[in-house]
Amino acid sequence: MNKIKDKTLLLLSSIGAAAFIFMNLLEHKPNRISGGIKYSSFEFFGKLSVVLIILWLALIGLSFYRKKHKNIIVFTLTTILTLVLFLALQLKTGDYTEGVTSARISLSFGFYLQIFSVYMLFSTYTQKIKEHKYIKWIGFLSIFGMLSYFIFTGAFNDLSLMKEYNIKKSQFIYNLRIHAILTLASVLTGAIIAIPLGFLAYSKKKFEDKVMIPLSIIETIPSISLFGILLVPLSGLGELAFFDAFGVSGIGWAPAYIALTLYTLLPIGRNTLTGFYSVEQNVIEAAKGMGMSKTQILKKIELPLAFPVIFTGIRIAFIQTIGGAVLAGLVGGGGMGTFVFLGLGEASSDLILLGVIPIVFFTVLLDYILRTFEKTMRGVIYD
Incomplete structure (x- = not known):
């Protein structure tokens, strides 16, 4: 049996995977004050959830191995995971709010716990990358660029958080x-x-x-x-x-x-x-x-x-x-x-x-x- 080589990676990736599997991702409401239907990551993302859970499990698996470029691999997988998570969120929200202007998508604790795990992985493993530092910049810029594009083009406007922002x-x-x-x-x-x-x-x-x-x-x-x-x-x-x-x-x-x-x-x-x-x-x-x-x-x-x-x-x-x-x-x-x-x-x-x-x-x-x-x-x- 393989011994745990990286307990920090195991803890953070396990938290993210558990949030993905067991917690609600978001809540679909017909309007601001009404109660809505809660969806798990699997229910909301559908087939795309397979890609996301594979990435979480891959991060968990890396905690049992000590490879030469493991830190770079962890950072790269975390970047891809973040990009896929937000891309899937953007693609699917329109399916639930199309034709209903008052409909809202409120993100739940399961989503924010995944984001917290991703942030902790970023902050931990960017410090460990001593070689090929350009990879860090590619990762940061790709995430920042995608999120900026989605926000400024209104791709996230169906999210309740963005509706509150646009109103105020x-x-x-x-x-x-x-x-x-x-x-x-x-x-x-x-x-x-x-x-x-x-x-x-x-x-x-x-x-x-x-x-x-x-x-x-x-x-x-x-x-x-x-x-x-x-x-x-x-x-x-x-x-x-x-x-x-x-x-x-x-x-x-x-x-x-x-x-x-x-x-x-x-x-x-x-x-x-x-x-x-x-x-x-x-x-x-x-x-x-x-x-x-x-x-x-x-x-x-x-x-x-x-x-x-x-x-x-x-x-x-x-x-x-x-x-x-x-x-x-x-x-x-x-x-x-x-x-x-x-x-x-x-x-x-x-x-x-x-x-x-x-x-x-x-x-x-x-x-x-x-x-x-x-x-x-x-x-x-x-x-």
């Missing part, structure tokens, strides 16, 4: 922009406040606990409670003409912006402190021996060497804030949380996903970009 397109774009502004403004403000606080805690040891303990306490306050704490003072400020001109009040953008900024202080401040502590004392002593002043040591040695760790804190704050900004919708601050809470109120899972999917997408994208920049920066500084 202007609101979607507006709230996406608000979400981005809230995230960027909060992190930048947090960095302006937290980096000096972190340096103060490093340079004056007696202030370390006085700085870090309050930041840790702020992090433990639940978001709803923090909004409640901010409600009274911001309502008072809103009565003043100056603050009222900027729209400051107990609800809206102001409490969301302040709360999100406060939550960025700990990761940035803690990493700033850690970054300065990571600078070796031998380097600092050598600089002192060369006659450099404290200001010169800070600018030319400590800050450049500590910055990669500080930037890690900024990256963590960005990722944390993109998700946290959903709560801005709870206090009328806008953002993608508007759709999440509206969907909860209307019991519409597709409306919830309209708010959640862009957040997940941009979180993954931004994390990848910032990690790449961080690695490049570390290589430049330490090499």
Whole structure:
């Protein structure tokens, strides 16, 4: 009996295959509010399901073998699986909605679990491909190109998610922009406040606990409670003409912006402190021996060497804030949380996903970009 060579591959491909076989793929509804008929992958895809299950089983089989180019094979099969899955979805939806403009196709948990498995396979095995890296670009571009083509040509318009988007397109774009502004403004403000606080805690040891303990306490306050704490003072400020001109009040953008900024202080401040502590004392002593002043040591040695760790804190704050900004919708601050809470109120899972999917997408994208920049920066500084 063959021993398992790759437990990660076995786990992820088994989850995807189990979702394909045992869970509902989607639900066909005659309209937005009516209940519908649920279909499994086999029922909906018909003959095309044979191709998909063969690909899932092939991935499971590869977990028992250790081949020279196994990582490339896994990545290629995952790419083909993704392309076939979306192509089959696009081909079949029209058969169920043809001639009925109010009909909707709502994707179910089985579909999203398959997509999750595919994403995890991509993220795991792209990192393992050391040779023939062009294959990764071919895979990514082929999937991105096909999905872009389907979306912009309206091939997915029968999906309930796309119907919700088309109905609320202007609101979607507006709230996406608000979400981005809230995230960027909060992190930048947090960095302006937290980096000096972190340096103060490093340079004056007696202030370390006085700085870090309050930041840790702020992090433990639940978001709803923090909004409640901010409600009274911001309502008072809103009565003043100056603050009222900027729209400051107990609800809206102001409490969301302040709360999100406060939550960025700990990761940035803690990493700033850690970054300065990571600078070796031998380097600092050598600089002192060369006659450099404290200001010169800070600018030319400590800050450049500590910055990669500080930037890690900024990256963590960005990722944390993109998700946290959903709560801005709870206090009328806008953002993608508007759709999440509206969907909860209307019991519409597709409306919830309209708010959640862009957040997940941009979180993954931004994390990848910032990690790449961080690695490049570390290589430049330490090499």
